[in-house]
Amino acid sequence: xxxxxxxxxxxxxxxxxxxxxxxxxxxxxxxxxxxxxxxxxxxxxxxxxxxxxxxxxxxxxxxxxxxxxxxxxxxxxxxxxxxxxxxxxxxxxxxxxxxxxxxxxxxxxxxxxxxxxxxxxxxxxxxxxxxxxxxxxxxxxxxxxxxxxxxxxxxxxxxxxxxxxxxxxxxxxxxxxxxxxxxxxxxxxxxxxxxxxxxxxxxxxxxxxxxxxxxxxxxxxxxxxxxxxxxxxxxxxxxxxxxxxxxxxxxxxxxxxxxxxxxxxxxxxxxxxxxxxxxxxxxxxxxxxxxxxxxxxxxxxxxxxxxxxxxxxxxxxxxxxxxxxxxxxxxxxxxxxx
Ligand SMILES: [Zn+2]
Ligand SMILES: [Zn+2]
Numbered sequence: 001x002x003x004x005x006x007x008x009x010x011x012x013x014x015x016x017x018x019x020x021x022x023x024x025x026x027x028x029x030x031x032x033x034x035x036x037x038x039x040x041x042x043x044x045x046x047x048x049x050x051x052x053x054x055x056x057x058x059x060x061x062x063x064x065x066x067x068x069x070x071x072x073x074x075x076x077x078x079x080x081x082x083x084x085x086x087x088x089x090x091x092x093x094x095x096x097x098x099x100x101x102x103x104x105x106x107x108x109x110x111x112x113x114x115x116x117x118x119x120x121x122x123x124x125x126x127x128x129x130x131x132x133x134x135x136x137x138x139x140x141x142x143x144x145x146x147x148x149x150x151x152x153x154x155x156x157x158x159x160x161x162x163x164x165x166x167x168x169x170x171x172x173x174x175x176x177x178x179x180x181x182x183x184x185x186x187x188x189x190x191x192x193x194x195x196x197x198x199x200x201x202x203x204x205x206x207x208x209x210x211x212x213x214x215x216x217x218x219x220x221x222x223x224x225x226x227x228x229x230x231x232x233x234x235x236x237x238x239x240x241x242x243x244x245x246x247x248x249x250x251x252x253x254x255x256x257x258x259x260x261x262x263x264x265x266x267x268x269x270x271x272x273x274x275x276x277x278x279x280x281x282x283x284x285x286x287x288x289x290x291x292x293x294x295x296x297x298x299x300x301x302x303x304x305x306x307x308x309x310x311x312x313x314x315x316x317x318x319x320x321x322x323x324x325x326x327x328x329x330x331x332x333x334x335x336x337x338x
Pocket of ligand 2: 291
């Protein structure tokens with residue numbers, strides 16, 4: 001890995017910090033705003049007449065009549081206008097997360113046991129952990145059939161009786177395969193016994209956009225599907241996602257009150273950060289999920305909070321900021337009341 005080190009004076013530091021933070025698009029827009037004040041701006045400072053005193057980045061934005069723009073939002077995608085109007089959101093922080101859904105154990109393709117995952121979540125300071133192992137149509141991931149899922153439900157209930165309480169509990173779920181026609185891998189009666197269900201596409205990825213979109217929408221219309229897993233199935237640096245119409249999925253999530261996951265496994269980061277602002281404005285709720293396949297991967301939640309910030313998400317847009325008692329009540333609501 002190559003790394004550049006640049007030493008600048010204290011006076012230059014806020015300018016250099018902002019310049020190298022980027023993005024280029026944001027910097028270009030900020031420079032043209034400076035020009036309207038009669039100043040030119042580069043990575044070392046302002047030049048021109050009547051220069052403002054700038055000690056940090058906040059001073060720099062203030063000099064241009066703007067609220068401080070958090071680095072994650074600097075993309076020239078509306079943040080400068082919002083900073084001008086004083087309407088930048090208060091962004092979510094990692095410390096706001098109280099639990100998480102969509103995690104695997106050794107029952108399917110995870111490498112840590114149920115006990116280890118629960119212990120890891122507790123150590124991370126979480127109040128709840130949702131277990132959602134694969135379903136039977138993912139045999140490559142040792143997906144659970146009806147019998148094994150029913151047995152896991154019992155194990156989770158037993159774990160909660162023995163170790164759970166008002167400070168921590170496990171939620172029993174499933175990462176249910178969305179079959180080719182949009183039906184689900186388990187019947188309604190079994191899904192209804194779960195605390196939550198994540199619906200994901202894992203096979204037959206070569207459908208056209210229209211067919212894939214209809215397939216996913218059919219799954220979201222199920223009253224038992226709490227949330228949609230990794231929307232596009234992309235693997236960053238390895239394979240693009242399958243084509244899917246984001247607008248239609250977002251509209252359907254809003255209409256059916258289906259949560260969309262922000263899968264924060266760094267290989268995925270799916271749904272992509274560029275779509276969250278729109279989803280949020282439509283009232284879609286997010287769940288930041290690590291899709292952890294080992295106890296260490298619960299740490300991905302921290303990346304998830306960063307990506308959620310990049311998507312303009314606030315605490316109230318993300319369901320797993322709810323404390324345990326609140327999320328328990330929320331999960332019991334019928335979808336249309338959520
Ligand atoms: Zn998956
Ligand atoms: Zn998964």
